[in-house]
């Protein structure tokens with residue numbers, strides 16, 4: 001656990017980026033997320049259908065709050081240049097690719113419409129939605145960025161470990177492809193870059209608040225995969 005103040009840390013770090021200070025401060029949970037057995041099983045395409053259905057039903061509820069959080073990022077970003085990528089991602093991915101993926105995948109997995117509309121929320125799903133709602137209503141741009149960055153960067157982390165050829169089953173293959181590739185990498189680089197730009201301008205208290213939210217989000221990602229794995 002990294003409690004070294006950012007100014008001290010960056011003087012000696014190999015990569016002095018603020019996002020790297022956050023990520024290393026969220027160890028060992030970060031590595032546990034990106035190397036989680038459930039995520040590895042997605043990359044191999046061998047998650048049993050019942051487990052994949054339970055995971056995606058819960059994740060659809062995650063994505064709902066995540067989409068609202070993207071809207072808050074558009075509203076709270078500090079410049080037009082920064083608002084645009086959030087708006088683009090909101091339009092292109094959240095409302096088209098990801099949404100059609102969920103409907104096709106859950107259909108193939110035998111879910112019924114009620115599973116999507118009003119499922120029983122697992123405790124971790126409710127907790128994750130609460131953190132995203134807290135960040136959204138704060139309208140505090142670095143805090144919003146911290147949650148978005150964990151969600152996307154950690155997913156790039158496990159998805160980029162997938163080996164070719166990717167699974168034939170589209171439920172697994174498309175879920176990997178949604179979180180890998182040049183466009184998704186550029187999106188994650190943008191989120192990290194925004195934190196790298198703003199972090200050094202915060203005072204120590206502000207940085208610790210961002211680190212606290214970053215860590216809470218990483219712990220929730222870990223619990224989410226544990227829930228999916230039935231742990």
Ligand SMILES: Cc1ncc(CN)c(N)n1
Nearest residue numbers: 059062151152155221224
């Ligand atoms: C729980 C969770 N975390 C992150 C992602 C990536 N958007 C996701 N779909 N679900």
